[in-house]
Amino acid sequence: MSPESEIGVFVNGVLHYFDTTVQQVAECGTPYLALGRSPEVSDYTGMIRISGKRDGVVFFTAPKSMLCVMLMRMQETDMSHDNLCDLVGEIANTLSGNARRDFGRQFSISVPSVVHGRNAVMEYPLNTRAIVIPIEWRTYHARLVVCLN
């Protein structure tokens, strides 16, 4: 599988999550390389670690406002911190499931973890550049970050 196809697995996973769960289309913006510094994270971040044939991290990071509206679309009335963590964790869980299905046994994929806050420090593998894929939904902006060596 080419690197472009690998990234496509994650992008399609996120877009499919919006299609099925909030039943509205999200769009993928123009991907770019995060040069010179680590990509910024938003309020809530769901992350998986990948090892094996490739090593690195993949995460979906979104503002609180976006996640709250997603919960509202799901008819959820509880916008607590725990539920926002749950939601971003479920998105990462979907990324993990898609990767297990499409990448096969050459990859080992972690259980998702969630970090909170824009000052969260992410650990990236050495000698890699993160690819940032903007995810646009309604008026909200999230990011999918793929950093694999």
Added chain:
Amino acid sequence: MNQVLAHRLMVVDDSNVIRRRIERVQDLPNVEFIGAARNGIEALEMQQQLRPTIVTMDLTMPEMDGSECVAALVQRDPEVRILVISALADKLTAIDAIERGASGFLCKPFTDRQLNDALRKLIED
């Protein structure tokens, strides 16, 4: 008079958002939501108290995972019907769950309709 058989639904998932969503959106007329557990250990405790007839089961959970819990629930009550709902979307995971005693498999993420269709199929099969 015909008596409609009521099915008693227990939801097992470590995500509160998913537990509440399944409780909220399941709309089959003959299904009664009776409780939700956050992991396999809680599910086994609740099974004794609540006697569910149908269960939705996540796979990746702390304490006791869903695969282990499926086998334990079916061993205690061979009549219970279990729908595994998981983001682990590969065929081997689904086959493993069926072999341990699950009756159906639904991939996350799912629409409300997909959930209700899967529950209906679980009951009717």
